[in-house]
Amino acid sequence: MAKPTHEARLAVLIDADNASAQHLERLLVEIAKYGTATVRRAYGDWTSTQLAKWKPELLAHSVQPIQQFSYTTGKNSTDSALIIDAMDLLHGGTVDGFCLVSSDSDFTRLAARIREQGLMAYGFGQRKTPKPFVAACTMFVYVENLAVAEAAPPPTATPTFKKDPALDKLLSEAVDTAAGDDGWAHLGVVGSNLSRLASDFDTRTWGYGKLRDLMVAHPSYDVTSRKSGEGKQPSAFVRRAARK
Known part of the structure; x- marks a missing residue:
């Protein structure tokens, strides 16, 4: 082990x-x-x-x-x-x-x-x-x-999100698998799912240093912070954004 x-x-x-x-x-x-x-x-x-x-x-x-x-x-x-x-x-x-x-x-x-x-x-x-x-x-x-x-840009610079069908499919599978009855999925679990679904998944491929930054930039998802249990520190959660 x-x-x-x-x-x-x-x-x-x-x-x-x-x-x-x-x-x-x-x-x-x-x-x-x-x-x-x-x-x-x-x-x-x-x-x-x-x-x-x-x-x-x-x-x-x-x-x-x-x-x-x-x-x-x-x-x-x-x-x-x-x-x-x-x-x-x-x-x-x-x-x-x-x-x-x-x-x-x-x-x-x-x-x-x-x-x-x-x-x-x-x-x-x-x-x-x-x-x-x-x-x-x-x-x-x-x-x-x-x-x-x-050669990454300074932290104040925000990468321009570029739509990628392959990424959309991967994120969809990872989030849907981790989502609870309310539609929200713990970002850590989403990250684990992504690693299992694609061994080469790396947010840097799309210009983002962290998964949260990528999900925040993606127009199809909402990201929030909330406590997952009593006495615990707030964690990031993600869900599909409501269609407009």
């Missing part, structure tokens, strides 16, 4: 052949939200000039480079080495979850196997990442959203 998120020991396994060094610092900051990166490894052929940009980043962030020679052209031995190490860690019981950094669908079965074992499988990759790998992860974060967060 995985520990609470703030105590979780995470293994960060990076497919350096299929990830960019420029995202490493922001990536580790994001990972810190989910636990402590007790294992940090990057896999690749470090004799290759193609990975030259990685080397200073690995040193700066205490990431261990794992050498994997490309023995045969067209065969990705890096993937095999990463998967073997992941399975050793999985059965060793020294970590509570994995952060798989790649945009490669070859890790789809690995992510599914980690989840089957009851551990968290966080994926990090570009928007071009194949959907099967995204869906196999417990949560998937697009690295483009990390870059957007760094």
Whole structure:
């Protein structure tokens, strides 16, 4: 059974052949939200000039480079080495979850196997990442959203809401499932539903840092704060807005 998120020991396994060094610092900051990166490894052929940009980043962030020679052209031995190490860690019981950094669908079965074992499988990759790998992860974060967060507008600036049919469908399912008899749904439960419905759901995709901000901006929903029980602090609730 995985520990609470703030105590979780995470293994960060990076497919350096299929990830960019420029995202490493922001990536580790994001990972810190989910636990402590007790294992940090990057896999690749470090004799290759193609990975030259990685080397200073690995040193700066205490990431261990794992050498994997490309023995045969067209065969990705890096993937095999990463998967073997992941399975050793999985059965060793020294970590509570994995952060798989790649945009490669070859890790789809690995992510599914980690989840089957009851551990968290966080994926990090570009928007071009194949959907099967995204869906196999417990949560998937697009690295483009990390870059957007760094260059976010000041708090006083309000993003312009843009209608998105896919988002509308997702929110509708999440809110309707969580709604009580009065139509109001606890925002925390809505957030949990969204994570289960779509592993890559991230409010930053639509320019909002928090789910509440997104729901407030959405014209189809009302948001309010109220107490969910005696002596409890007010919580955010959301419901479908009345049609005008």
